[in-house]
């Protein structure tokens with residue numbers, strides 16, 4: 001049997017939580033269990049979230065046979081017991097490794113141990129592997145990620161394979177048959193439009209990541225089973241509610257995996273309401289699997305559109321600016337919407353839709369112009385349904 005990636009694991013983008021953005025290296029089994037509990041109690045599981053992902057720093061040393069072990073102090077019960085616990089909650093467990101000899105935080109990477117590690121993860125009951133790109137000088141990325149894909153396949157347990165290569169080698173050109181998603185950027189930072197320069201690398205605000213791969217129109221490479229990963233979310237990690245709403249809506253509409261990165265045990269009601277907005281999540285999880293596209297960018301206004309199943313569409317109006325934006329959208333004026341890459345279109349001169357606003361919950365139709373007052377850094381998101 002030739003090696004391949006596991007099909008059917010990401011027909012729509014993954015929904016979950018990851019430890020890195022809030023906890024960095026401070027991971028341990030009680031915190032992870034509490035996060036699984038919180039995912040259920042907060043309503044996130046009911047809203048569709050599934051994965052509890054441990055990022056870097058869970059590792060101990062390799063044993064005499066080269067088998068990777070957990071850090072005994074942080075995970076005294078072992079990874080198998082933790083996976084059992086997470087599974088008992090109806091959730092799935094994710095783990096992290098790296099294509100080089102060491103991870104980004106300096107723990108053992110999988111280089112030269114790919115088949116052995118994949119087997120270990122399968123035995124532990126792991127469901128998701130994020131595979132990073134530190135310490136990989138002179139390694140061919142296609143080869144390295146293909147090796148781990150093949151190793152996972154050989155190990156036999158369906159494990160979602162999340163490529164974390166930051167977009168350095170344009171994974172959108174080669175990763176469709178290798179992984180279920182690929183990062184398109186360096187690491188996110190909880191700010192609206194900043195760049196934090198660390199010398200040889202930068203962390204990026206929400207708008208920076210949103211715009212980063214515009215020139216290659218990265219959406220065209222994504223589809224069921226293989227998604228652009230805009231990085232784990234910073235909702236609830238210090239931005240304003242408007243910024244969090246926009247961040248969440250944008251990640252949803254471009255079909256990024258929606259991986260929360262906040263402390264689910266202590267989040268505010270506002271944060272929880274954003275992360276569990278089922279109508280926004282439904283855009284991301286729409287079975288058609290077509291990522292949203294940039295339709296208009298004029299000054300501070302940006303409009304994204306996304307074709308949905310059954311002739312429905314999503315429209316997202318983003319105010320990138322620092323003042324409230326008054327804008328009237330005349331559907332008949334902007335009558336033509338064409339998604340040439342995926343072959344969908346609207347002609348508002350012929351097609352009428354009713355719409356529903358997914359944050360404020362108002363409704364209307366496309367016969368009349370839509371007048372919006374979008375607060376600074378906020379969004380208006382509409383779902384359009386064809387009129388019978």
Ligand code: GLA
Nearest residue numbers: 020055056104105132164187
């Ligand atoms: C890299 C990744 C991050 C995180 C850290 C862990 O920076 O891009 O998402 O996994 O490593 O060390």
